[in-house]
Amino acid sequence: MDAVCARAQFHAENPVVVDATLGGAGHAAALVGLMPPGGVFLGIDRDPEALVRGRDRLAAARCTVHLHHGEFSELPEVLERHGVPKIDFLLADLGVSSFQLDEAGRGFSFAADGPLDMRMNPEAGETLLEKLASVEYADLASILRRFGEEPAAGPIARSILRALEQDQLHSTADLAAAVTRVVPAFTRNLHPATKTFQALRIWVNGELEEVEALLEAVPDLLAPGGRMLVISFHSLEDRLAKQAFAKLCHPERDIPSWVPLTRDQMPKARFRTEGPIGPDAGEIEANPRSRSAKLRVLWALEDAT
Ligand SMILES: C[S@@+](CC[C@H](N)C(=O)[O-])C[C@H]1O[C@@H](n2cnc3c(N)ncnc32)[C@H](O)[C@@H]1O
Numbered sequence: 592m593d594a595v596c597a598r599a600q601f602h603a604e605n606p607v608v609v610d611a612t613l614g615g616a617g618h619a620a621a622l623v624g625l626m627p628p629g630g631v632f633l634g635i636d637r638d639p640e641a642l643v644r645g646r647d648r649l650a651a652a653r654c655t656v657h658l659h660h661g662e663f664s665e666l667p668e669v670l671e672r673h674g675v676p677k678i679d680f681l682l683a684d685l686g687v688s689s690f691q692l693d694e695a696g697r698g699f700s701f702a703a704d705g706p707l708d709m710r711m712n713p714e715a716g717e718t719l720l721e722k723l724a725s726v727e728y729a730d731l732a733s734i735l736r737r738f739g740e741e742p743a744a745g746p747i748a749r750s751i752l753r754a755l756e757q758d759q760l761h762s763t764a765d766l767a768a769a770v771t772r773v774v775p776a777f778t779r780n781l782h783p784a785t786k787t788f789q790a791l792r793i794w795v796n797g798e799l800e801e802v803e804a805l806l807e808a809v810p811d812l813l814a815p816g817g818r819m820l821v822i823s824f825h826s827l828e829d830r831l832a833k834q835a836f837a838k839l840c841h842p843e844r845d846i847p848s849w850v851p852l853t854r855d856q857m858p859k860a861r862f863r864t865e866g867p868i869g870p871d872a873g874e875i876e877a878n879p880r881s882r883s884a885k886l887r888v889l890w891a892l893e894d895a896t
Contacts, residue, residue: 594868594886595820596621599680602816602893605629606679609670611663611805613641614688616648622682623652630654631675635663637712637796641688664804670812677814683805684822687711687792689880699792701767701784707760709795719795723760728752738799738827739790746773747787763788789825802828806835810862813891821887829867832887836864839889863890 599608599622608626610619613636623632632654634645642658649656659669663683670678691711692699698708698719707720723731728748735744747770754760754769770784793799809819823829838844842858866887874881 592618592621592874593871595682595822596625598818598820598888599625601626601630601679603679603814605631607631607633607675607677607814609633609635609666609678609681611635611666611681611683612685613645613658614638614684615641615690616645618682618684619645620648622680623649623654623656626652626654628653631657631673633657633659633669633673633675635659635661635666635669637662638688638691639712639714640690644690662801664801664808666805667808667812677817678809678812679814679817681809681813681817681819682822683802683820685798685802685828686824692880695763698763699788701763701782701788704762704764706762707766709792711796716795719791720760722795723751723755726752734794735787735790737790738793739786740826741786741790743774749773751787766791793827799827799831802831806831810839810889810891813889815891816893817891819889821889822884823887824883824885829885829887833867836862836887836889840864861892863892864888865890 595618604627606626608622608630610622610632613619613634616634619632619634626632632649632652634649634656636642636645637660639660642660645658657673661669670676687699691697695703695705697713698705707718707723709719710716731752732744732748735741735747741747750769750773751760751766754765759765760769767784770787774783776783813819821832823832839862840860842860846852846857864887867885870881870884
């Protein structure tokens with residue numbers, strides 16, 4: 592939180608601030624508290640519950656507040672609808688909210704038994720159970736490998752599909768049991784089903800495609816001096832941000848080495864990057880889930896032409 596607020600000094604008189612992942616609106620409330628009355632705040636979340644919380648927490652805001660229910664990949668259209676051409680500050684705090692994880696009925700957690708749902712937007716798309724009903728073994732194994740970096744992807748995929756066939760897969764506890772049947776041991780204090788749950792959640796919500804779309808759209812939407820902050824909780828998302836930011840900060844790397852350009856003719860970077868920045872001890876103590884968080888920042892240079 593401190594690292595985010597420290598980067599929220601606005602040069603524009605009436606800054607435009609976007610929280611692309613409103614969640615419980617903790618960051619949003621802190622950001623809005625730093626904004627002048629002429630500023631515009633836009634909060635986005637695909638979970639309608641987040642908008643209810645946001646409306647409540649931001650009720651006393653001095654600036655203009657717009658809340659949008661939908662995906663952050665729709666950002667360019669949402670900004671256009673609100674007549675906002677450029678952004679001074681954007682935060683994407685990726686992953687799931689604490690309230691989503693803690694509510695057993697959402698099906699995100701093996702710690703509390705719940706339905707096999709995992710949709711961040713419970714009003715759209717297929718639930719985990721619906722998706723599992725039509726997935727092939729090879730595809731499921733590949734999902735666990737790619738999105739969970741799970742070394743036992745094959746045996747776990749087989750065990751999940753066997754449980755489904757035998758009508759023994761109805762809840763998150765059944766799913767965790769299907770994993771522990773083939774990978775019983777805890778490693779580094781991680782529950783054996785941690786990576787499987789992460790992979791399936793990313794799959795159900797198309798999370799990486801969403802992040803890619805956001806990383807593609809935002810750089811062109813940043814005002815001079817504007818910045819984009821990405822907080823990620825696993826290496827897949829962090830890698831996407833790291834690679835996208837590095838490409839923007841080093842446009843010369845796209846020029847093949849055989850093209851004869853002098854130093855002055857090389858394309859100039861319009862951005863600089865900062866990070867990864869981890870949470871400090873106080874933050875970890877206040878919120879143990881922030882332990883694995885990494886913050887990366889993309890700054891649009893003020894004098895870029
Ligand atoms: C880690 S939480 C954000 C927590 C928030 N920063 C706070 O202070 O409470 C991530 C939130 O982003 C939302 N989210 C994830 N992917 C999204 C997407 N593609 N579009 C819109 N919202 C998304 C989730 O529903 C969740 O509420």
